[in-house]
Structure formats: structure tokens, C-alpha cells
Amino acid sequence: MCGIVGYVGPNKAVPFIMEGLAKLEYRGYDSAGVAVLENGSIEIRKTEGRLKKLADILEHETLGATTGIGHTRWATHGRPSNRNAHPHSDCTGNFALVHNGIIENFTSIKEGLLERGHKFTSETDTEVVVHLIEEFYKGDLVRAVQDTVAEVRGSYALVVVSCLHPDMIVCARKDSPLVIGLGEGENYVASDIPAVLRHTRRTYVLEDGEMAVLRSGGVDVMTTTGRPVSKNVFNVTWDPVQAERGGYPHFMLTEIHEQPRAIRDTLRGRISEDRTRVVLDEVHLTRDELAGLRGLAITACGTAYHAGMVTKYLIERLARIPVEIDVASEFRYKDPLVGPDWPLVVISQSGETADTLASLREGKRRGAHVIGITNVVGSSVAREASDVVYTWAGPEIAVASTKAYVTQLVVGSLLAIWIAQAKGTISQDLAHELISELNELPEKAQRVLEMEDEVKAVAKFVAEWDDAFFIGRGLDFMLCLEGQLKLKEISYIHAEGYPAGELKHGTLALITEGVPVIALATQLDLLDKTISNITEVKARGGHVTGVTMENGRELEKHLDHILCLPRTHQYLAPVLAVIPLQLLSYYAAIERGADVDKPRNLAKSVTVE
Numbered sequence: 001m002c003g004i005v006g007y008v009g010p011n012k013a014v015p016f017i018m019e020g021l022a023k024l025e026y027r028g029y030d031s032a033g034v035a036v037l038e039n040g041s042i043e044i045r046k047t048e049g050r051l052k053k054l055a056d057i058l059e060h061e062t063l064g065a066t067t068g069i070g071h072t073r074w075a076t077h078g079r080p081s082n083r084n085a086h087p088h089s090d091c092t093g094n095f096a097l098v099h100n101g102i103i104e105n106f107t108s109i110k111e112g113l114l115e116r117g118h119k120f121t122s123e124t125d126t127e128v129v130v131h132l133i134e135e136f137y138k139g140d141l142v143r144a145v146q147d148t149v150a151e152v153r154g155s156y157a158l159v160v161v162s163c164l165h166p167d168m169i170v171c172a173r174k175d176s177p178l179v180i181g182l183g184e185g186e187n188y189v190a191s192d193i194p195a196v197l198r199h200t201r202r203t204y205v206l207e208d209g210e211m212a213v214l215r216s217g218g219v220d221v222m223t224t225t226g227r228p229v230s231k232n233v234f235n236v237t238w239d240p241v242q243a244e245r246g247g248y249p250h251f252m253l254t255e256i257h258e259q260p261r262a263i264r265d266t267l268r269g270r271i272s273e274d275r276t277r278v279v280l281d282e283v284h285l286t287r288d289e290l291a292g293l294r295g296l297a298i299t300a301c302g303t304a305y306h307a308g309m310v311t312k313y314l315i316e317r318l319a320r321i322p323v324e325i326d327v328a329s330e331f332r333y334k335d336p337l338v339g340p341d342w343p344l345v346v347i348s349q350s351g352e353t354a355d356t357l358a359s360l361r362e363g364k365r366r367g368a369h370v371i372g373i374t375n376v377v378g379s380s381v382a383r384e385a386s387d388v389v390y391t392w393a394g395p396e397i398a399v400a401s402t403k404a405y406v407t408q409l410v411v412g413s414l415l416a417i418w419i420a421q422a423k424g425t426i427s428q429d430l431a432h433e434l435i436s437e438l439n440e441l442p443e444k445a446q447r448v449l450e451m452e453d454e455v456k457a458v459a460k461f462v463a464e465w466d467d468a469f470f471i472g473r474g475l476d477f478m479l480c481l482e483g484q485l486k487l488k489e490i491s492y493i494h495a496e497g498y499p500a501g502e503l504k505h506g507t508l509a510l511i512t513e514g515v516p517v518i519a520l521a522t523q524l525d526l527l528d529k530t531i532s533n534i535t536e537v538k539a540r541g542g543h544v545t546g547v548t549m550e551n552g553r554e555l556e557k558h559l560d561h562i563l564c565l566p567r568t569h570q571y572l573a574p575v576l577a578v579i580p581l582q583l584l585s586y587y588a589a590i591e592r593g594a595d596v597d598k599p600r601n602l603a604k605s606v607t608v609e
């Protein structure tokens, strides 16, 4: 995720761009830059670091340009640095471009461009796009952009300026947002509405496969194949604060709703084109090394640890090797079982958690190959691990982790299938089924989000209690742990996550009349067992909300409430089933008047032991 802003009109572009970028810093903040058309050439200023650093540079400049573009970055390809910051330019310096998204086939495009003599100045995937525009340009910038997007695979919001066309901006979108702001004698483009809201409420929202040409006098919209499109103006009615969170009142809710996109981005490029294999080129373990694995260890903290538990379960089920898992604050002190033939997987959204980092270092000291799963390019985990598999959730602003967790589950599932395919412990049929179900998760996650009102009703009930229970078996139990953590950390309702069969060995006495129990029942091979445990709870008066899949409806008669998810393979069900749990916590916290985005005593990045 990155933030993009563009301006064309009679006024100075830089102040507009900087003001717009400030509203988009939630989309990325590891580097920033602008490109403006100044006296017949393109001037680019960019720097690693937050927007303030760019503002300090620009303060000493007198750029009077009235056309320009800007970018605030969240690194994907290439760590945060001055060179990798956008905008990027071609060999001639005639074109400059900002990009949000991932160009999947950039390696092959880059090889061709290098052979044809192009010089690259960054490690980004983006830079290939501007060199392609340079190659395709024959006097018509719009055509050059159309020809370029026909070559690239992946997701993009692209915004281009050229000193050969000083009064215009060309932009195109696929799978990354772009809105056009319609002003009086000036027009704007941005990744999100807040960037333009102080200047206009009249917008066009570009759809996938559409592009736009902005001039001060007007905006033309067309498809990327050149067919004119007539757009309806979208009049924004949100208040400015709400607009900064994509129309949602809190970042946590915005981020819950971003999950279909985050899942899609995390899958991108990691499944072979014929959809038969998982491709994890980032992990440099050979087939022989994988075949010889005796075991694996996983370590992480909090929510990331819960994603690790799901990953452990899947690796053991699919790849048939033992997986040790510990919270990082324990792992580092337990003389852990890692070494040259026992790799370590560390999972960390921020990549800076002190206990996780210490565990990573302990693993390396013992000669283990360390696979880091993190959401932050250039973070300590990314720099120090032997290999990094990124989760492409984009910056997570709310303290409670949601979209990062879901993308960790996706990477965990990919890793499990990848190891199992290398070891030959998974049948082709099962691998194909899981891969095809993985591809459907973004759309199914979107459908789960449509259950928001149903979940809200459950949350209203739960919010009246001081205790809640989450029960489930197999992967559902691992999800219970995440469900109870989320509820506790943002609503301050005490909650316990239990293996459903374990209640009777201890705390069944705490289930009294009306106590809310969330029963997860997505593991259909265990449905009968879970139903027996639900019956035990019901017999003590517990108020049970069941979360199951469409094909688990037989559960309904045992429940007070049912939340039915779209059907998927039960190994992938956690990715969908966590969404109602996140919404439940969110709405319970709202009911109780808690500050969801900044829960008490919880920091986004825990850099102390």
C-alpha cells in the first residue's frame, strides 16, 4: 500500500501534493517524493523517511510548477531508501511515475529492458513501468501508457507526468485504488478521498481497467484499451475525519474491511500460472534440504503466535514433520531445538518485536536457517532473517492486529503446501483443491464482511457480560485463542479460549445461565464432537453463538445464534472465520465505549523485553 497524489491546474502543485500526502500517510510512510514539471523539465525530490523529511527538503525550494505528482511509500520491492522512493524516472528524464501495487512480472520485463540498454537506478518493481513508457512513447503519452499496462501483470495505480506534455497527468488502475477529484479549473488524482476532500467533494472513482487523462480544463476517462467511459460523479458526504479511514469510524474497522485486498496481494505471484504449485522463491531451501528436514520451529508473540499455531498445524498435517512452537519470550530461554537441519520460522507484523528478534538471533547463533514472515520491508526481521516472506497487508495502524494476522495465515498455508509439495507428502488432488480455494478466499472474505450486521447483534449481547468463552477443536481451537485475545485487548471483557473437549476437564462450572460462548465449528470432520461439547454448554445455560460454514448448518438447532461462512476447505477456514471474531471484538468494544484504535496498555510495536 502506498499513497498517491497528483495535481494539474493554475496553482502551485507542491503545496496541494504535500497536503494530500499528509492525509495518506496511513497508507505508507517509509519514504516520500514529488515530481513536478518545472520550466520544461521534470524536477524530482525524494527521500527515505517520513513526509516531514521531504517537507524539510522542499522548504528550501521555490518550485512554482502547476503540474505534479507525489507519493508516500510502504516498501514492497526494495527496502526504504532514497533510491527506491518514488517518483521514478526513465533514461531520458522525460517521464516520471508513481505507483501503488505490485508488478508481478517485473523480473522478466527488467531483463529485456536491460538487454535493450536501459539503466536502472532502483531495486523497485515500479521502475520497469516508466522505462516501458519510454520505449512505447511515439508522441502519444496516453497510447504509451496503454501499451505499457498491456505488458505488466499484477496490481497497479499508476500516475504519470511528462515534460513533453506539461499540462497533463495520465493515470491507470488495476486492483489498487484511484480517485479523481473534480475541481474548478483544476483537477486532482489520489489513492483515497481524504487527499482531495479539502478542495472538492465531487469525484470519479476509477474501476479496474480504467484510466484517466487530467488537464486543468477537464478529465477524460477511458478503458486501458482506449474505449471512452462516461462516469457518474460520486459526491462525497463523509466528514473529513471519517474519510481518512476510508469512510469507517476507526482504523481497526478500515483494516478489517481491507482484508480481501490484503489476502489477494499476499497470494499474488505465489501460485504457479497453471495453478498447480505454490511458488515461494523467497525461501532458499533446496528440494534436498526440504526432503531432509527433521522438524521445524516457529516462534512469535501475541496474534502472530496464534498465526504460528495455525501454521504448525498445517505443516504437520500436510508435510508430516514435527513443528515446535513457542511464544518468543519463552523460546529464547529454553535451549531450543533448532540447528542446521531444524529451521526456524519467526512471524512478526512489525518485524521489530524484541522477543521475536532475540529468538531469531538465537536461531541463527545455532546455525538454523531462519525464515522471517513480516509485514515491514526493511524491518529488523527482514534484514536479519536468512529469507523473508512478506505479508502484503499494507501498514497496520490500529494497535490490534487484524489484516496482518489474516495475511500471516495465508503465508502459513502457502508455506505448508510448499513444503508438502517439495517433500511429496501431499496428493496432487489436495494441493490443487487448496490452491484453488486459496484463490477464492478474497471474494469469500468479502462475503463474510457482508455479515457485519449479524455480528453486531451478537456483539451487543456479549458486551453486556464481563466474561466470554470461545470453544473449538483442531484449527478452530487455534482461532479461539485469537478470538479471545482480540476481545480482551480491545473491549476489556475477560475471555477464555478452550479446546472444546477440554472444558469438562476443568472450567465447565463457569458456564452459568446466559454466559456467552462462541463455538467455532468450521472443522467439519469434528462437527459431531463439537456438537456434543456445545450440548454440554447448553445444558448449563450457556448462550451459544456458532460459527460454521454453509455445509455445517446441522449445527443450527443446537445454537442460540448461527454465523454461516461461505464454504471453503477446512484447512483454510481460519482465514474466513476470524473475520466475524474481529468484528465481534470491534463492536463489543464500541458498545462499551472503549478506544478501539488505541487500547490501554498495548503498543503497536513492543521493542522491549
Ligand code: F6R
Binding pocket: 301, 302, 303, 304, 305, 347, 348, 349, 350, 351, 352, 353, 356, 399, 400, 401, 402, 489, 604, 605, 606
Ligand atoms: C494483538 C497484537 C499483538 C502483536 C504482538 C506481536 O492484536 O497486535 O499481540 O501481535 O505484539 O507483534 P509483531 O507481530 O509486530 O511482532
